[in-house]
Amino acid sequence: MLSKRWKDSRAELQRIVLPEDTNVIGGLYGGRLVEWIDNIASIVAFKHANGPALTGSIDSLFFLSPIRMGDIVRMESRINYVTRTTMEVQTDVFTEDVSTGKPRVTTQAYLTYVAIDGKGKPKEVPGLILETDDDRKRFKEGEARSVARKETLAKVRLESGYSKSS
Numbered sequence: 001m002l003s004k005r006w007k008d009s010r011a012e013l014q015r016i017v018l019p020e021d022t023n024v025i026g027g028l029y030g031g032r033l034v035e036w037i038d039n040i041a042s043i044v045a046f047k048h049a050n051g052p053a054l055t056g057s058i059d060s061l062f063f064l065s066p067i068r069m070g071d072i073v074r075m076e077s078r079i080n081y082v083t084r085t086t087m088e089v090q091t092d093v094f095t096e097d098v099s100t101g102k103p104r105v106t107t108q109a110y111l112t113y114v115a116i117d118g119k120g121k122p123k124e125v126p127g128l129i130l131e132t133d134d135d136r137k138r139f140k141e142g143e144a145r146s147v148a149r150k151e152t153l154a155k156v157r158l159e160s161g162y163s164k165s166s
Contacts, residue, residue: 002126002127003126003127003128003129004048004126004127004128004129005128005129005131006078006079006080006128006129006135007078008047008048009044009045009047009048009078009079010044010076010077010078010079011040011043011044011047011076011077012040012074012075012076012077013036013039013040013074013075013077014072014073014074014075015036015072015073015075016070016071016072016073017067017068017069017070017071017072017073018069019069021069022068022069026068026069027066027067027068027069028066028067028068028069028071028073030063033063033067033073033093033107034058034061034109036073036075037058037061037075037077037091037093037107037109037111038055038058038111040075040077040091041055041077041089041091041109041111041113042055042113043077044077044078044079044087044089045079045087045089045113045115048079048082048087048125048126049087049113049115049123049125049126050126051115051116051117051123052115052116053087053113053114053115053116054113054114054116055111055112055113056086056111056112056113056114057111057112057149057153058109058110058111059109059110059111059112059145059149060108060109060110060145061107061108061109061110062107062108062109063106063107064105064106064107064108065095065104065105065106066106067093067095067106067107071095071096072095072096072098073093073094073095073106074093074094074095074096074103075091075092075093075094076091076092076094077089077090077091077092078090079128080110080138080139080141080142081128081138081139081141081142081143081145081146082125082126082127082128083125083146084124084125085114085115085122085123085124085125086112086113086114086115086122086125086146087112087113087115087125088110088111088112088142088145088146089110089111089112089113090108090109090110090138091107091108091109091110091111092105092107092108093105093106093107093108093109094106110142110145112146112149
């Protein structure tokens with residue numbers, strides 16, 4: 001299977017925050033933003049996997065500053081790390097001051113997707129071509145997060161009594 005560059009599957013999306021997106025104090029619903037993040041990150045995963053992928057986890061989701069009604073929201077999403085069947089996608093969210101054009105970071109999230117075949121079973125994904133020092137740094141950091149996610153998943157399964165045969 002051929003490897004791909006992160007640039008081949010990246011995605012960017014802009015939205016304006018409308019009244020139906022906000023809570024009673026005029027801020028963007030956190031759940032709405034999570035929906036938008038999962039959507040754009042899914043696009044990246046689909047493009048990298050050359051087909052469908054399912055959300056395996058959402059972690060390290062940090063709301064760094066508020067997003068208000070009327071704000072322009074820009075999301076940038078990219079692959080950082082891949083295993084045989086999974087992909088870690090980073091999504092950064094910004095708002096823009098329309099009078100100055102200056103962006104402000106509001107949210108950062110890491111999501112993991114599992115590529116699936118036509119029967120819903122995990123399938124192999126292309127490798128990731130690491131062209132720059134930044135690519136290699138992101139991959140190494142993604143690998144560390146992957147190990148931590150697996151440990152956390154094993155702990156949650158044990159504590160909940162979940163087994164794959166249930």
